[in-house]
Amino acid sequence: MKETIVLYPTPAMGHLVSIVELSKLILHHYPHQFSVTILLTTGLLDTPATTSYTNRISQTHPSIVFHRFPPLCNPPSLEPTPNYSLTAIAFEFIRLNNPNVLQALQTISETSIIRAFIIDFFCTSALHVASNLSIPTYYFFTSGAAALAAFLYFPTIHAQTTQSFKGLATTDLHFPGLPPIRASRLPEPVLDRADKAYLDFLYFTAHLPKAKGIIVNTFELLEPTAIKAVTSGLCVPDAPTPPVYYIGPLIADPDDRTGEGGHAGAHECLSWLDTQPSQSVVFLCFGSQGTFSVAQMKEIASGLEKSGQRFLWVVRSPPVEDHIKHFFEPENPDLDLLLPEGFLARIKGRGLVVKSWAPQVEVLNHDSVGGFVTHCGWNSVLEAVCAGVPMVAWPLYAEQHMNKAVLVEDLKLAMPIEQSEDGFVSSAEVETRLRALMASSEGKESRQRSREMKEKAWVAWSDGGSSLVAFSKLTEIWRQG
Known part of the structure; x- marks a missing residue:
């Protein structure tokens, strides 16, 4: 047998x-x-x-x-x-x-x-x-x-x-x-x-x-x-x-999930990254179930705009009272309603917002990406580690707060987002953390540690x-x- x-x-x-x-x-x-x-x-x-x-x-x-x-x-x-x-x-x-x-x-x-x-x-x-x-x-x-x-x-x-x-x-x-x-x-x-x-x-x-x-x-x-x-x-x-x-x-494997759900933004974001300077873009993505209120999305947008950093942001539809509908039905977030008026026009060229999904492994391994704002889901953490990309830790649910604690306090591969007790994050905090990640000596040290951990990840399977x-x-x- x-x-x-x-x-x-x-x-x-x-x-x-x-x-x-x-x-x-x-x-x-x-x-x-x-x-x-x-x-x-x-x-x-x-x-x-x-x-x-x-x-x-x-x-x-x-x-x-x-x-x-x-x-x-x-x-x-x-x-x-x-x-x-x-x-x-x-x-x-x-x-x-x-x-x-x-x-x-x-x-x-x-x-x-x-x-x-x-x-x-x-x-x-x-x-x-x-x-x-x-x-x-x-x-x-x-x-x-x-x-x-x-x-x-x-x-x-x-x-x-x-x-x-x-x-x-x-x-x-x-x-x-x-x-x-x-x-x-x-x-x-x-x-x-x-x-x-x-x-x-x-x-x-x-x-x-x-x-x-x-x-x-x-x-x-x-x-x-x-x-x-x-x-x-x-x-x-x-x-x-x-x-x-x-x-x-x-x-x-990126090939297994390319074009997931039919999202046209997959190739768009990679083409856009090709036009950006090396290590200059912050990637913001919060997993398949990571959602924010409209108020929180507007705060994120404001912080991104004020930070002056280049960014690629994956936006999902906000949670609704009918949780079952939100979980099971395909989404198509209305960016004009979810983001501040005129935001997309003002950040054109410096930032890109894509709906619902992006090819995360390919994005993290792109030469233009220099930082990752993540919900600390374990798959996302490993993908960032294997790409050698430093993180800003913004946990949302499940065991992600545990992952954040280890990434920030023990491994120093991530910087923490300061959250209120209900999880809300201000635009000023977003602005501060992005600047710190991309333009401070602390961010530079985190980037070096991330590169070293990338090498250790590959050694594990040698x-x-x-x-x-x-x-x-x-x-x-x-x-x-």
């Missing part, structure tokens, strides 16, 4: 891209030993962007097989309640797909030996499904070692208080291997103990040590402090920490590099069965 690796991602774009890159890595090194199948839910979490992406991967990488589950007969309601948020609904949707996971694993096992089942952190509910079939199950952690350290330690933090973290706004929490994190800056699912999502998150983190191993998209020279904390057992004080394999950086060694150890286990 042939041998196969089965992967099960959360179908959000950032998680899906990372799983695909891991699949490509496995097939690149073992094209004749392993086949790869990626399990995908159908329904609630599908978006035009993810559907377009998986269709493109199927065409360009036919050796990656997508196994789509049938739709659920009774999917959860999309109407959130005070104690049942949209996040909790998404977690419930994934849990309700467990029978589909079981059916898929049993079907695949009829013709193949499953050497490993690799699940996303948010797919933890499938862990016992594979365990009952005696299939070795691993986590693929799509963020970095700092977030892993915090998540492993979260059950300990949970036991230290009975209050909701959103009520501990000024309290600093201490996770092994991380700078102090303000309680209110934790990922949204854990802020309110009354929300079902909190219990789900606690369940996920408590089960991390129960896997055969944890695969992490980072590399040792990028996050040595957090990795040391995990390795020494500080993050799971009452149980053994499973083997952890740091095999990053895995970043998106002969004898830490990521190649870790990947070889992992796959040797699979090959031995």
Whole structure:
């Protein structure tokens, strides 16, 4: 029988891209030993962007097989309640797909030996499904070692208080291997103990040590402090920490996402960058779900204009009350309504605003780009690191505040944006940070450190590099069965 690796991602774009890159890595090194199948839910979490992406991967990488589950007969309601948020609904949707996971694993096992089942952190509910079939199950952690350290330690933090973290706004929490994190800056699912999502998150983190191993998209020279904390057992004080394999950086292949969603701005922005001086442009992009109010966008625009810096800014539509519509429907932001009157005319030549999406990897690697204002999503962080581009850290959601703390305080690869408690940033702060990044001695030092880290990223996957060694150890286990 042939041998196969089965992967099960959360179908959000950032998680899906990372799983695909891991699949490509496995097939690149073992094209004749392993086949790869990626399990995908159908329904609630599908978006035009993810559907377009998986269709493109199927065409360009036919050796990656997508196994789509049938739709659920009774999917959860999309109407959130005070104690049942949209996040909790998404977690419930994934849990309700467990029978589909079981059916898929049993079907695949009829013709193949499953050497490993690799699940996303948010797919933890499938862990016992594979365990009952005696299939070795691993986590693929799509963020970095700092977030892993915090998540492993979260059950300990949970036991230290009975209050909701959103009520501990000024309290600093201490996770092994991380700078102090303000309680209110934790990922949204854990802020309110009354929300079902909190219990789900606690369940996920408590089960991390129960896997055969944890695969992490980072590399040792990028996050040595957090990795040391995990390795020494500080993050799971009452149980053994499973083997952890740091095999990053895995970043998106630009060819797989070119023209995502049909956005014409992709080629426009690259052509515009060709006309700009070397290292002169600040790139502002906040991920597939990073949105701002109209008031915040106007502040950003004002700060950009006053800074005098050249810039490329990706603008998404502001959030609306109908969160479901915003998440699932293609957007077409009206720049004339969202930006200050006359802004586009005044910055013409010095700045460019594109709608919704830009080819981020290609932009970051363009010679004209000298800085990156980012939400600190882990894929974006790795893409900037691999391009050697210094960052301004503007976290918005999920574990991004943790990533910011490490980037700013430990690695000094980023400058912080100062945010009010509700996350708002003034135009003066935008202006100050952009000037500091592009024209100060501190920015120059950050740029030099970023170039040095870029070299370390490539060393990780060279002969004898830490990521190649870790990947070889992992796959040797699979090959031995």
